[in-house]
Amino acid sequence: MYHKTTGYRIFNVFNTCFLILLAVLCIIPLIHVLAVSLSAKSAADANLVGLWPVGFSFEAYKKTAANPLFLHSLWVSVLRTVVGTAITLLITFLAAYALSKENSVFKGRNVYSWIFVFSMIFNGGLVPFYIVIQKLGLINTFWVLVLPGAVNTFLVILMLNFFRGIPKELEEAALIDGAGHFRTLFSIFLPISMPSIATVALFSMVFHWNSWFDGLLYLNNAKDFPLATFLQTVIIQQDMSSMSVNPKEMELISQTTVKAAQIFIGSAPILIVYPFLQKYFVKGMTVGSVKG
Amino acid sequence: MRTLRKTWPFHLMLLPAMIFLILFSYIPMGGIVMAFQDYKPWLGIGGSEWIGLDNFRYLFEREDSVQVIWNTLFIAVLKLVFNLIVPFVFAILLNEIRKTALQRGIQTLVYLPHFLSWVILGGILIDLLATGGLVNRFLGFFGLGPYFFLGDNDWFRFTVILSDIWKEFGYSTIIFLAALAGIDPSQYEAAEIDGATRLKQTLHITVPSLIPILMVVGTLALGNVLNAGFDQIFNLYNPLVYEKGDIIDTFVYRTAILNGEMGFGTAIGLFKSVISMVLILISYRLAYKWAGYRIF
Structure with a gap:
């Protein structure tokens, strides 16, 4: 031995x-x-x-909690995370069900698959994207934070693979009993798909909570910023020109201890969901990787 | 039309996703025509002047953009290589720990940085790596430093690569640990009977068993050869280190969005997208050929 x-x-x-x-x-x-x-x-x-x-x-936390700009950005982050995740879940759930069907059942599935995959391997780059966002009138609105990232092909594939693992008999029985595909999806698939829904929800929540560049790029007013963008501006760029705060407030926000408190509060939600994340993300990470 | 009668629910289910993909993926792809224009926002795509390949010629003539492409390659390739080797070795070492609780505990801690954003980590690193920060104080005990980790061009690259490994190595371990769990134990038992030491078992059973998955992960990472990590660089860099730390994505942001050179910015973006796409297609092809890997 x-x-x-x-x-x-x-x-x-x-x-x-x-x-x-x-x-x-x-x-x-x-x-x-x-x-x-x-x-x-x-x-x-x-x-x-x-x-x-x-x-x-506890002074730093008291000061942070007394800063209306910080509190508002916290609220925007919570809102974008909840709304964004809800939209992503619904779209992903519907799309994954349809894509999980065999080609023989759903003609045209391949075309859709390619539309998804191609969006993953090619993109127009930052500039055209920015212009489209502008033309859609999304600049300086809350929706710019939730709509552009609503469809994530990776999450669709994740859920699709889960659906493929559900025994076909279950669906066939439902269809024979006269239930349509929508009915089958929502009353048969939904209850047994909770693990995959949780996985997709957690990925989406982390994505939304951590996103900062969209806020910086598409929002001009600091009062619309989500927390991650607020932190980026205050802590990394140390540029508070967009915030219209007086020098006294500025000094307060940029204190070493207050900065640290803000960073810690910014990472706290991730730390809180982390135990759940760990339970599910291994599945997400290994999806599609080791199958023959 | 008969098939449509049966399949309409599927089309309807895919409709929302399609609307989003068209709006936010496919319409922007149409915008790449700007790469061939001297784009002026007030003239729009319809009214701006067509200049053929001038933007691309400019891309290879400008000293700063050539340097940026080189920086991107340098940083991305080193990240890619180390983000393969470190998790690979780490997974094998972690697998040697037999106490499940300890193994779990270590896993929990090393996965964590992956989930924190570069804004948070950037904020922390800027503080830790400052000349009077924790790291330089620690090195000071040994009479080293202080080092300008984020203010010196050569140190900056080193810091970027090392901190990226620090953030991602744990998470990248998952896939190797999954493969390790799949190795047939009877192989080790047979080697044991033959009197092979653990080192020999590792070199002759463990490593060869992991090579296929290493190849897949490595090939799939090829698509990232021009992705040096926008989030990280943007949150760590400053004008002092533009020379060696500026990458394609940060350069596009500054030239196109901040300086308004939209056509030029689009051209660089297109250059990157096309090369990445070709690499991704090749890598998926190879991964499929070697290991039967499929995404769908």
């Missing part, structure tokens, strides 16, 4: 330590941000905070 040899035991100790170290490296940055956000302003400004708060204080 190789487990019992001295060489393997030594390797095992080193290997375990090494992997634990790597794993810790993956969350150290988040812990640091949390520590800074809970520290006193003076300690944070002097770069004294490592992985534990120095001069424990």
Whole structure:
């Protein structure tokens, strides 16, 4: 047994330590941000905070919670995530059902498949896309955050593969009993598709919560920004010219501790859904990959 | 029309998706004609002057755009290679840990950065990598630094590639772990009887069993040769590092959206899209041939 040899035991100790170290490296940055956000302003400004708060204080969170611009962007993010995910789910659910049919049952399926796939492998690039958004009158509206990304071919394929795994007899029985395809989809498929619906919903939620570029590109007023765009502007660009805030407020937003608090609040929803994500995304990641 | 009587529900179900795809994928594809125009917003596509391939000629004559293409290739290829090797090795090492709880715990932590956006991670990294930040203070203990990780051209590339590996290696491990779980245990048992050490078992059973999936992942990644990671670069770069850190996507954003060179921006975008498409088609073809991989 190789487990019992001295060489393997030594390797095992080193290997375990090494992997634990790597794993810790993956969350150290988040812990640091949390520590800074809970520290006193003076300690944070002097770069004294490592992985534990120095001069424990909730001040940064109080200030963040008192900033109407931050709160509003938080609301926009919640709204876009809920509305966007709902739209994506409905469209994906319907499209995946139709595409999961055999060619013999649904003539024309191949044409649709190609329309989906081609949209995945070719795109017109940023500039034409921007102009189309402009011509559709979506600039500076909430809908620019939810409509353009509503169809994601990857998610359609994910759900389609799930539907393919459902025994055909189930559907045949329903059709023989006189139910139409819509009825079959909503009363037979829907209840048993919860795992795949959860997967698609989680992917879509993460996408929406993290999206920041669309807000930056298509929204001119900082008061319409979702949280990710707000954070990008305040923390990365450090440019508050679009926000029409007075110098006092500006100083407040750009404090080290307040920045850290904002970053942490921005990542909190991901951390909260993370246990659920982990349960489902493995399926999503391996979809279509190892089948013969 | 008889078939339509039976299949209309399917067409109806696909209608919403089709509307969205046409509006947000196919109509913008039509916009690529701008790449052959001296596009002026006030004249529109119908009224702007046609200039043939001038935008593309310009693309290869301008020093900055050639540099940008080179930067993109450099960063993207290195990311691609390391994002294959690191997860591959990590998965094999992780598989050696027999305590399930510990293995799970490590997995939970390493997958996490994948789900955080580059805005969040960029904000954190800018703080951590500052001259007085945690990393430079740590290196200071060993008498090293301070280094300008995000302000020096060579360090910037290094930082971008390393931080991308840091964000993605865990998540990329999943597919290899799935393949590892699928290896027939009797192979190891047979090797055990023959007296093979664990290292030998790894080299002669584990690695060869993972090669097919490594090939598939590698070929499929080919389509990203011109994707150096817009989100990451945009949130980490600054004018100091444009020389070696600017990539096609960030360059398009600045020239087209900020400076208004719409026709030129479209041309670069088209250049990228066409090359990527060709690479994707080739890679899918190869992945299908070698491993029977299919997306649909």
